Amino acid sequence: MQKIIPLDAVSLSRFPSRNGVRSGAGGCVAGSCESRDGASELTPDVWNKVKDHPCYNREAHHFFARMHVAVAPACNIQCNYCNRKYDCANESRPGVVSEQLTPELAARKVLWVASQMPQLSVVGIAGPGDALADPRKTLETCERISDALPDIKLCLSTNGLMLPEWVDAIKTHAIDHVTITINAIDPDIAEHIYAWVAYDKRRLTGRSAARLLIERQLLGLEMLVAAGTLVKVNSVMIPGINDTHLKELNTELKVRGVFLHNIMPLISDPAHGTHFGLIGQRGPTAAELKSVQNDLADGANLMKHCRQCRADAIGLLGDDQGRSFGIDRLPETAVVDHESRRNYRAVIDRERKHRKNATAIAAADLRDMSTGDQCLFAVCTKGGGRINQHFGHAREFQIYEADRLGVRLAGHRRAAQYCQGGFGEDDALESTIALLDGVYAILCARVGDRPRTLLSASGIRVIDDYAHEYIETAVAKVFVEHFGVVQRTANTA
Ligand code: CLF
Ligand code: SF4
DSSP: OOOOOOOOOOGGGGGGSOOOOOOOSSSOOOOOOOTSGGGGSSOOHHHHHHTTTTTTOGGGGGGGEEEEEOOOOSSEEETOOOOOTOTTTTSSTTTOSSSSOOOHHHHHHHHHHHHHHTTTTEEEEOOBSTTTTTTTHHHHHHHHHHHOOOOOOOEEOOOOHHHHHHHHHHTTTEEEEEEEEOOSHHHHHHHHTTTEEETEEEEEEEHHHHHHHHHHHHHHHHHHHHHHHEEEEEEEEEEEGGGGGHHHHHHHHHTTTOOOEEEHHHHOOOGTOOOOHTTOOOOHHHHHHHHHHTTTTTSSSSEEEOOOOOTTTSSSTTTGGGGGGGGGGGGGGOOOHHHHHHHHHHHHHHHHHHHHHHHHHHHHHHOOOOOOOOOOEEESSSSSOOOOBBBBGEEEEEEEEEETTTTEEEEEEEESSSBOSBBBBBBHHHHHHHHHHTOOOOESOOOOOHHHHHHHHHTTTOOOOTTTTTTHHHHHHHHHHHHHHHHHHHHHO
């Protein structure tokens, strides 16, 4: 294997927001291999829109943060998986917020967060209801944010019912990214997902409600694509209801030019008070979700790094800092250091080039292998695309798959944190072991003796030799080493 010289990790959490700038990695050559995330496959206009968007570009999610402002409480449909009355500060799922904002407060809060967090690149309006049920608040918020911070990308999420009426306004307000939640394009399936749809002063139920919603969603989607807006479609995977329909949906979305399709597992718990929670409708297992994603490999491009965020989430995906920015602490004024924001982007540009180079070298090593096998790896990371988190601090594991075609992000699995400040929580460890079913190895920056012993006893390798290395290169090294041993053993047998 060629030698990869690791450069200093970019410490995102310690990046100075106001004074001074860390110097980044330099002197590297961009690799030749581009993924769907890369500039080479996209027009300059589209690349400019997605380059720093943590949801639309999976590489960007290692470096850039999004912020949701909860200015849209109303909704015009009722999904059977939604209950906006329930709020728990620890709960991460769409529709949940701890505070609602006026457009004026939302814009002030964005300035405050941007003054503290140079990683902030996108502001999204994702509820807690529907962003277009009362579009005046959504559009006024966007206007205020654009005026105050022109380098922020705007994003919104909608059920699509009112979309056709607002495509022109979305364009005028420079909202380049729109997510539509479409769970089915067959009314016979969709009628089991929606309790009612309110449109034109009427409340529809059953099949006619589902048909109207689907018509409006697809019309809005086509209009947005024609207008040059990037469209992502979220679909909630509901076993026994729409799981076998997702392939047909994905094919339709590809034909209609969506940029990404995000299959989200149903979150269902009776405590949330949703219809599905109360009737015991289960969500898919990680294996079921992966199986559907594998089945869609030739369709519309899939997003696999979604964290099903709250409607008031702030920060890197998977590391919600929303509680640090409560409205009760909102300052009267906040000064954004624009130079610091520009410097952060320059550092990240250099880091990305170096990472791309290292990843290309690792990919070349994998291509030389003769195995057709694939392995799953669980990675502990705080961001920056590096293995830089202690096992005991992980509240989620990023799952990567490796084979001779490369190393790819396959999703994430949420976990209970093992380390409780001085002692380890054995129950959490037990649930983590169950959660990591099918995983070959965990890569982390450090790990304690007890978790190492118990994880190893359950058949999961625990590796902390690659602290602060790039995820893809470390995974590739372990994969090559593992199958090298397998190969040698077979040859000498
Ligand atoms: Fe927010 Fe959605 Fe924009 Fe992202 S979230 S409005 S596109 S800025 Fe992202 Fe969160 Fe998944 Fe949404 S991880 S739930 S896909
Ligand atoms: Fe809830 Fe969104 Fe469905 Fe409205 S569209 S019911 S806010 S999930």
